Amino acid sequence: xxxxxxxxxxRIDLALSLAEHESIHGPAPHASAxxxxxxxxxxxxxxxxxxxxxxxxxxxxxxxxGPRFVLVNAAESEPMSVKDRALLDMSPHLVLDGAIxxxxxxxxxxxxxxxxxxxxxxxxxxxxxxxERRTRQRVKIAPVPVAHLSxxxxxxxxxxxxxxxxxxxxxPLPVERGLKRRPTLVQNPETLAHVALIDRHGxxxxxxxxxxxxxxxxxxxxxxxxxxxxxxxxxxxxxxASVIEAAGGARExxxxxxxxxxxxxWVPAEEIDSVTLDDASLSRHGGKLGAGVLVALGRSAxxxxxxxxxxxxxxxxxxxxxGPCSHGLPALAGLLEAMAEGRAPGDAWQRLExxxxxxxxxxxxxxxxxxxxxxxxxxxxxGTALADHQRGGPCHSCRRPTTLRFxxxxxxxxxx
Amino acid sequence: xxxxxxxxxIACAGHGVCAELFPEWIDLDDWGYxxxxxxxxxxxxxxxxxxxxxxxxxxxxxxxxRAATAAARSE
Numbered sequence: 001x002x003x004x005x006x007x008x009x010x011r012i013d014l015a016l017s018l019a020e021h022e023s024i025h026g027p028a029p030h031a032s033a034x035x036x037x038x039x040x041x042x043x044x045x046x047x048x049x050x051x052x053x054x055x056x057x058x059x060x061x062x063x064x065x066g067p068r069f070v071l072v073n074a075a076e077s078e079p080m081s082v083k084d085r086a087l088l089d090m091s092p093h094l095v096l097d098g099a100i101x102x103x104x105x106x107x108x109x110x111x112x113x114x115x116x117x118x119x120x121x122x123x124x125x126x127x128x129x130x131x132e133r134r135t136r137q138r139v140k141i142a143p144v145p146v147a148h149l150s151x152x153x154x155x156x157x158x159x160x161x162x163x164x165x166x167x168x169x170x171x172p173l174p175v176e177r178g179l180k181r182r183p184t185l186v187q188n189p190e191t192l193a194h195v196a197l198i199d200r201h202g203x204x205x206x207x208x209x210x211x212x213x214x215x216x217x218x219x220x221x222x223x224x225x226x227x228x229x230x231x232x233x234x235x236x237x238x239x240x241a242s243v244i245e246a247a248g249g250a251r252e253x254x255x256x257x258x259x260x261x262x263x264x265x266w267v268p269a270e271e272i273d274s275v276t277l278d279d280a281s282l283s284r285h286g287g288k289l290g291a292g293v294l295v296a297l298g299r300s301a302x303x304x305x306x307x308x309x310x311x312x313x314x315x316x317x318x319x320x321x322x323g324p325c326s327h328g329l330p331a332l333a334g335l336l337e338a339m340a341e342g343r344a345p346g347d348a349w350q351r352l353e354x355x356x357x358x359x360x361x362x363x364x365x366x367x368x369x370x371x372x373x374x375x376x377x378x379x380x381x382x383g384t385a386l387a388d389h390q391r392g393g394p395c396h397s398c399r400r401p402t403t404l405r406f407x408x409x410x411x412x413x414x415x416x
Numbered sequence: 417x418x419x420x421x422x423x424x425x426i427a428c429a430g431h432g433v434c435a436e437l438f439p440e441w442i443d444l445d446d447w448g449y450x451x452x453x454x455x456x457x458x459x460x461x462x463x464x465x466x467x468x469x470x471x472x473x474x475x476x477x478x479x480x481x482r483a484a485t486a487a488a489r490s491e
Contacts, residue, residue, distance in 0.1 A: 169424060169426060321425075322428070323428060328445070328447070355446070358451060
């Protein structure tokens with residue numbers, strides 16, 4: 001079964017109407033009792049970052065009693081990712097089909113779609129799409145702040161429950177206690193779009209793309225030194241080099257490709273032919289497919305600036321609740337900045353090692369863990385560049401704008 | 417079942433009393449926040465663990481029972 005699946009028939013900047021959607025994908029089937037089993041058999045894993053098996057969460061909510069909720073986490077707070085926004089803007093009914101089918105399957109009568117408050121197109125597109133159809137559930141659109149922690153599910157739930165946008169201790173997990181302190185299925189829009197297609201075509205169809213372990217297709221946001229930045233749908237298991245090719249190839253020789261965004265890992269350019277877009281392959285580099293964020297770093301970019309800028313941004317996005325994160329991330333960012341400028345103390349590398357070793361697993365959420373994963377991978381791949389800067393100060397690329405964006409994100413540059 | 421120390425990182429304010437009372441099990445990082453050994457606390461050290469938990473001004477340190485298998489996995 002070929003591609004595209006999720007992006008079948010889409011047009012840039014214009015959402016598919018319900019009629020168009022149904023002529024492309026067929027009408028949504030009537031609520032099927034065994035959707036959860038079909039999703040389990042499909043092997044679908046969440047496309048929001050954690051790659052968690054979707055059916056496990058669905059079962060977790062379905063077996064509870066009383067009111068429960070579906071929360072579509074479309075915050076997409078990773079600055080280098082635009083795939084969920086692109087999907088919602090172009091094919092809103094596919095995501096709605098998935099959310100409604102999932103709500104039916106787990107027994108939820110209410111669906112909340114959390115979108116960034118600056119995503120005005122997404123908001124009006126969803127409103128229009130909802131006006132085109134009747135839903136058994138109450139569907140609510142909830143604008144949330146544009147901040148990294150908006151995508152962190154415990155912080156998102158706390159915010160939507162009327163609290164501050166700050167993570168809470170887990171457990172309890174959202175499947176136990178989420179929106180209004182009731183069991184809540186939190187899923188990413190792309191994941192739900194896959195659910196909608198599994199509901200139509202079944203698990204065997206889903207598995208005709210992807211690897212045995214990482215099934216199906218995935219949306220990837222390709223940016224950086226690729227000729228045509230944008231959102232592409234690829235089969236899981238595709239070599240990273242082929243993904244870059246699909247985006248028109250590299251504009252210049254690459255030094256590395258970042259997979260998984262600001263919590264992801266760097267794959268050296270020499271290895272992008274052998275490393276593939278699936279968890280099994282990426283785990284050998286300490287990473288995951290995550291939310292499908294790929295950034296090609298050209299040789300003309302200074303990797304030390306990329307590392308320092310990203311860790312600095314992540315430090316600024318910390319909720320400031322946990323000591324190790326609120327002290328450790330700024331310290332790491334400051335040290336990287338000093339290394340970039342050639343004014344770091346002689347034991348800078350040892351400090352990087354110690355601090356990145358001490359931090360993981362010591363926050364309420366995974367922000368520090370993700371920052372450390374990103375940085376340690378950068379230390380492995382760009383160790384020479386870090387040492388050169390520490391000795392000799394800024395390189396000739398240091399003044400160039402960084403490839404990774406901090407704050408403004410890709411959204412303005414839209415998806416193709 | 418075995419017993420383990422657990423810190424609530426949101427509640428912890430880095431007073432460091434725990435590391436003073438139970439240095440065998442608790443280190444402090446460069447900013448004074450505890451780095452805790454997550455392994456099962458041996459019986460002969462339990463008294464120190466309990467004293468450290470009770471002394472925490474923020475009540476952020478607790479002793480938790482965990483099934484042996486879960487404990488093994490977290491190692």
